[in-house]
Amino acid sequence: MEIYHSWEELPTNKKFVLAMGFFDGCHRGHEEVLRLARELADKEGAIPGVLTFWPHPMAVLAPKVQVPLLQSREEKAKSMEKAGMAFALFLKPDEKFLNEEPEEFLEKLESLPGLSGLAAGENFTFGRQAKGNSRLLKEWSRLKKIPVSVAGLTEEEGKTVSSTAIRQLIQQGQMKEAACLLGRNYTLQGDVVHGFHRGHDILGFPTANLSFAEDRVLPKDGVYATFALIGGRKYPSITNIGKNPTFEGKQRTIETFIFHFDSNIYGKSFTLEWVERIRGEIRFPSPEALAAQIQKDIQRAEKILERR
Ligand SMILES: Cc1cc2nc3c(=O)[nH]c(=O)nc-3n(C[C@H](O)[C@H](O)[C@H](O)COP(=O)(O)O)c2cc1C
Ligand SMILES: Nc1ncnc2c1ncn2[C@@H]1O[C@H](COP(=O)(O)OP(=O)(O)OP(=O)(O)O)[C@@H](O)[C@H]1O
Incomplete structure (x- = not known):
């Protein structure tokens, strides 16, 4: 074209x-x-x-x-x-x-x-x-x-159906409803950048941090069932968007734990397909409590993504 x-x-x-x-x-x-x-x-x-x-x-x-x-x-x-x-x-x-x-x-x-x-x-x-x-x-x-x-x-x-209505649905975390109007799941593209490595070291869930352009519509903070599109393949995954209140985070980040995936993808281009919101972002009393919740979130995400 x-x-x-x-x-x-x-x-x-x-x-x-x-x-x-x-x-x-x-x-x-x-x-x-x-x-x-x-x-x-x-x-x-x-x-x-x-x-x-x-x-x-x-x-x-x-x-x-x-x-x-x-x-x-x-x-x-x-x-x-x-x-x-x-x-x-x-x-x-x-x-x-x-x-x-x-x-x-x-x-x-x-x-x-x-x-x-x-x-x-x-x-x-x-x-x-x-x-x-x-x-x-x-x-x-x-x-x-x-x-x-x-x-x-x-x-x-x-x-x-309008772009304005779709932006509002995404900002409210209503990804299924947004997908209905869009005709596809909402996607965000970026590169994998380094986070604080807490995901891997403290929680036991390595996460790919997505860099994102400032002018893009962001889903409401929370945890989502997602697909990660990397190198032409589509992987089931779970994504948290928010400021990581458990760790007193200051900046909004998007981080994805990709299931059954074990490659170094730092610097690689990455597309995230947002499927369904699972819950809001919560301040947990300890990293252990957060890790236990993430385990449950993963089971939920697997169930949601199985159906897609
Ligand atoms: C599925 C999932 C759910 C998460 N939920 C929360 C949450 O509810 N509250 C929170 O403070 N952080 C949450 N996090 C973010 C973790 O705090 C984060 O992965 C950790 O701080 C690692 O950050 P790093 O990659 O920058 O090192 C979640 C992460 C994942 C992957
Ligand atoms: N629901 C719709 N059905 C048919 N045509 C549409 C629809 N929405 C927009 N269009 C048309 O598509 C083209 C692009 O429209 P535009 O970019 O203004 O979309 P929009 O969804 O209405 O955006 P916004 O919500 O920002 O007003 C225009 O010709 C517009 O008339």
Whole structure:
């Protein structure tokens, strides 16, 4: 898949269809928009691509409000590729762009020589104060004879699937519910870094500490049944996220005990798939009491992961 960063890089000698939006997480609703883009591209003899943004527009509009994200830019690009997109255009939404009238954005699209169609969801908005919407897109489409596919909103139990709803579920530790909306388990990627080695030395459970990017959505502190994806293999595991109150920890860490695993993976890249929350993080009276609880947690995690 090709990655572009400016309008000028878009193909001029090929027809293309653009799916539009931020697409954080590439959830089930986003997948529907991407499916419509593929379908329209097939019909028009064009290639399907994505018009998306980086960083998140909120980082420009309200820099003090940090929106944690479900995917890094690289993960988003991978999801787009998996969804059959031939390219992704990552535009930087500066203030000038975000303050354009919707009509200016549409004029820009119309000026693209290869543009053969657009796809977006019913709730897609664009332009100054989000004044442009799917209704305006449809009117423009009729006027300009450029086909536009608008996806009806994908819902789960009567609620619209959205990146915002998924972020909230993860932050509440509701991983199964989040997975339902995402269409997959939530994952976090990072490298294995050194911790304080208490896991191995004091508790008898060696843990891989995951380094994580600051701008990612983190599950609520606690203990989770997880899968660790290392070197193309998927290992059942258990993960604690929190500040280790038993040891008066100050920093939030993510550490994983991988079952039946005995390799040195320091410095290796590591993806953690979060399946289900088991309990909250507790301050134990002694390391021994914590180790006994971890033993029980492992049994619980094994049961949960057996079913997946
Ligand atoms: C399954 C599991 C559950 C844990 N639960 C708790 C907990 O409830 N409270 C706590 O203080 N630490 C908990 N920990 C974290 C341990 O305190 C931690 O593994 C230990 O401090 C080792 O840290 P280190 O790898 O930085 O040396 C848990 C760790 C694991 C693997
Ligand atoms: N539930 C949904 N069903 C169908 N299309 C959707 C759905 N949610 C978003 N889309 C569409 O997917 C594209 C990307 O949307 P966007 O990134 O704003 O997602 P979102 O989940 O609504 O995000 P947020 O929660 O941050 O508003 C847009 O075209 C949008 O209209």
